[in-house]
Amino acid sequence: MTIEVKELRSGQRYVLDTPLPASFGATEVQIVNISTGGVQIIHPLPQRIGSASRLHFRVGDITVSTTARMLWSHLSKTPNTGGQMTYQSGLRIDDPEFAASVQALVERGFVNVDSDSLDRKRKRLIEKERERSDKHLLRTLPGTEPSISSEQLLLIQHARERLKANSAEAARLYHIARTADAAKDVREDVLAVWEYLERSIPLATITRVFEAK
Structure with missing residues (x-):
């Protein structure tokens, strides 16, 4: 079964x-x-x-x-x-x-x-995003600087879309993240994504992706 x-x-x-x-x-x-x-x-x-x-x-x-x-x-x-x-x-x-x-x-x-859990989740998310629309996601941010890797971009995009569809989960993650010293003056949706990704990507990087046109 x-x-x-x-x-x-x-x-x-x-x-x-x-x-x-x-x-x-x-x-x-x-x-x-x-x-x-x-x-x-x-x-x-x-x-x-x-x-x-x-x-x-x-x-x-x-x-x-x-x-x-x-x-x-x-x-x-x-x-x-x-x-x-x-x-x-x-x-x-x-x-x-x-x-x-x-x-x-x-x-x-x-x-x-569980030190291996984030690596496993990262691999799953990257595989899922690349199968769906890797090239499209990269084209959405033509001004993204090279210091943001394609892997980071895929993770941030996936987390952002997932949390947009689940406002309760986004609010829960925000309330966890907002107590961090680095969270001061950072927008709520950025903090929620940061927490979803287990704080593995710098807040500044996530903010740049969110603000890119």
Whole structure:
């Protein structure tokens, strides 16, 4: 059984040293990575996509109980250490208290930044944009200086279009980014794109792309 995988999150992803026991409704699951907008879990039996249940887990003195919705699910390509096949699924969570709990886990060192996640996302976005309209996107900014690479341009364009179509996500990312020292006097949509791209591209570069005619 294979179900189409869709992108779960836009914020920084964090990983754990070992899978974290949790429950999703009545099902026992394990969390393999986490972000402020959701988690990825593994579980032995298939679950219905679109279902919403309570996600509950505890790490140290931090207890989390929140509503999550399953966005995607697929059968793992390889068995686990016990030789069994499992399902890997993405849960979306829109809860400020959950986001605060994730930040607490980060601050206390219970989870670590997934250093490979941005590279994977960058490759996916670039491939998608080039397949759709690489040449068109580059022509839209004839005055762009050479110091902005085509890769950066593609990422910024994709993020901008995605957030235009999702105002709630754009607002959430803006509120996260605005507390940064570098965010002073920077327009909201630029900050949202900056946060979406995990602050990997300088604000000045994103601003230049937004202001180019």
